[in-house]
Amino acid sequence: MTFLLAAALSVPCVAIDGDTLRCRNNGQLLRVRLLAIDAPELPAHCRKGRKCAPGDPYLAKRTLERAIRFKLVHVQPRGQDRWGRMLATASVDSLGDLSCHLLRERVAVYVRHWDTGRAVARQCPEKAR
Numbered sequence: 001m002t003f004l005l006a007a008a009l010s011v012p013c014v015a016i017d018g019d020t021l022r023c024r025n026n027g028q029l030l031r032v033r034l035l036a037i038d039a040p041e042l043p044a045h046c047r048k049g050r051k052c053a054p055g056d057p058y059l060a061k062r063t064l065e066r067a068i069r070f071k072l073v074h075v076q077p078r079g080q081d082r083w084g085r086m087l088a089t090a091s092v093d094s095l096g097d098l099s100c101h102l103l104r105e106r107v108a109v110y111v112r113h114w115d116t117g118r119a120v121a122r123q124c125p126e127k128a129r
Contacts, residue, residue, distance in 0.1 A: 013073040013090075017042055018060025018107055021068070021090065023075060031085040035078050036115035037099045037108040039064075053109050060107035067095055067102075078116045089119050100124030 013023035013032065018039025021032040040057040071092045079087040090098045099120045102108035115121055 008077075009075045010072045011075060013068055013075075015061050015064040015068065018057060018064055018102065020085065021064075021073065021075075023073060030075075032075055032088050032090060033081055033085040034099050034102070035087055035089050036111055036120035037102055038111050038114070039102065039108040055107060060102065063102060063105050063107045064098065067098060068092055073098070078119060087116065089123070097123040 009023070009025055011023040011025045011030075013021040016022050016031070019034045019037050021034070023030045023032055038053040039060040040055040041052045042057045042061070071094070074091045074093075075086070076089045077086050078089060081087055092098065095101045097120070099108070100123050103110055103124060110120065112121070
């Protein structure tokens with residue numbers, strides 16, 4: 001599936017961790033990786049040799065869970081990562097962009113070279129440094 005050309009979706013989602021969602025679109029499950037941020041990895045998920053984001057992975061996941069609970073998530077595909085997940089910006093009406101929300105809550109860090117088209121930097125320039 002090519003996500004880059006896909007239209008925006010408004011779908012129900014659940015948080016897998018602090019920067020990944022699982023969304024349901026017409027019966028299909030989509031794994032959505034939030035663009036431009038890195039949240040702390042759940043135990044045993046930080047691959048050897050990778051510098052993973054600092055902080056509490058459970059707090060990051062809970063923060064994302066609370067942000068999307070009982071809401072449709074507006075997902076704008078931006079590409080695909082090497083694990084087949086959709087890379088996307090995502091938002092909810094009450095909070096705006098979810099990457100920006102997680103940065104404001106200090107449960108994720110901005111990663112500039114993951115910011116396709118500087119989409120997140122434009123949404124929350126005060127946090128994307």
